[in-house]
Amino acid sequence: xxxxxxxxxxxxxxxxxxxxxxxxxxxxxxxxxxxxxxxxxxxxxxxxxxxxxxxxxxxxxxxxxxxxxxxxxxxxxxxx
Amino acid sequence: xxxxxxxxxxxxxxxxxxxxxxxxxxxxxxxxxxxxxxxxxxxxxxxxxxxxxxxxxxxxxxxxxxxxxxxxxxxxxxxxxxxxxxxxxxxxxxxxxxxxxxxxxxxxxxxxxxxxxxxxxxxxxxxxxxxxxxxxxxxx
Numbered sequence: 001x002x003x004x005x006x007x008x009x010x011x012x013x014x015x016x017x018x019x020x021x022x023x024x025x026x027x028x029x030x031x032x033x034x035x036x037x038x039x040x041x042x043x044x045x046x047x048x049x050x051x052x053x054x055x056x057x058x059x060x061x062x063x064x065x066x067x068x069x070x071x072x073x074x075x076x077x078x079x080x
Numbered sequence: 081x082x083x084x085x086x087x088x089x090x091x092x093x094x095x096x097x098x099x100x101x102x103x104x105x106x107x108x109x110x111x112x113x114x115x116x117x118x119x120x121x122x123x124x125x126x127x128x129x130x131x132x133x134x135x136x137x138x139x140x141x142x143x144x145x146x147x148x149x150x151x152x153x154x155x156x157x158x159x160x161x162x163x164x165x166x167x168x169x170x171x172x173x174x175x176x177x178x179x180x181x182x183x184x185x186x187x188x189x190x191x192x193x194x195x196x197x198x199x200x201x202x203x204x205x206x207x208x209x210x211x212x213x214x215x216x217x218x219x220x
Contacts, residue, residue, distance in 0.1 A: 005083070006083065006086055009086070009087070028185075028188055028191045029105040029106070029107060030191070030195065031105070032105050032106050032107045033107050033188075033191065033192055033195045034195055034199060035107070036107035036109050036179070037192075037195050037196045037199040038199055038203070039109065040109060040114075040118055040175070040196075041196075041199055041200060041203050042203070043118055043122060044118060044121045044122045044125055045125060045203065046122070046125070047203060
């Protein structure tokens with residue numbers, strides 16, 4: 001009786017391991033690929049992050065606006 | 081005496097099996113080959129950008145770029161732009177292949193190309209041209 005439980009468990013485990021292997025081999029992580037593509041494209045095309053923003057992966061968005069330097073534009077080179 | 085021990089071992093094994101299914105949903109893009117391709121494409125983009133805007137070059141469905149309207153270019157510019165397109169497509173093909181390889185799934189290359197094909201178009205600036213599903217050129 002107890003022995004049959006052991007074999008049943010072993011069978012289940014073997015099945016789980018095999019199906020796990022199969023799943024990993026055929027599964028294409030489409031969402032992760034899309035994220036990776038976006039990261040690369042944003043870099044290549046020098047895009048700003050989209051304004052509607054993906055749900056907070058980078059932590060909470062600060063409620064205050066990001067302080068921007070209000071200095072006037074400096075001339076590119078001082079004329080000597 | 082034996083059974084509880086086996087049960088415990090089996091339980092632990094089963095728990096560890098469920099792990100990879102969740103943790104592997106990640107795409108590796110931080111390899112030297114991919115980084116150098118990204119850099120090369122980023123540098124080339126400043127040269128290609130005016131031609132996207134002018135409609136001379138468009139984004140294809142298969143994640144590449146193509147000459148859409150050579151008439152938008154002066155004769156003398158056509159050869160250099162063709163060379164830019166060829167170089168860009170070489171990098172893009174290598175990028176898709178390298179990402180698939182970096183993730184130990186070379187057979188994913190087509191899926192990766194399809195994902196990129198869609199995202200290049202989705203992220204394209206207004207005014208750029210892309211190829212629709214039926215192959216016709218559409219202005220974004």
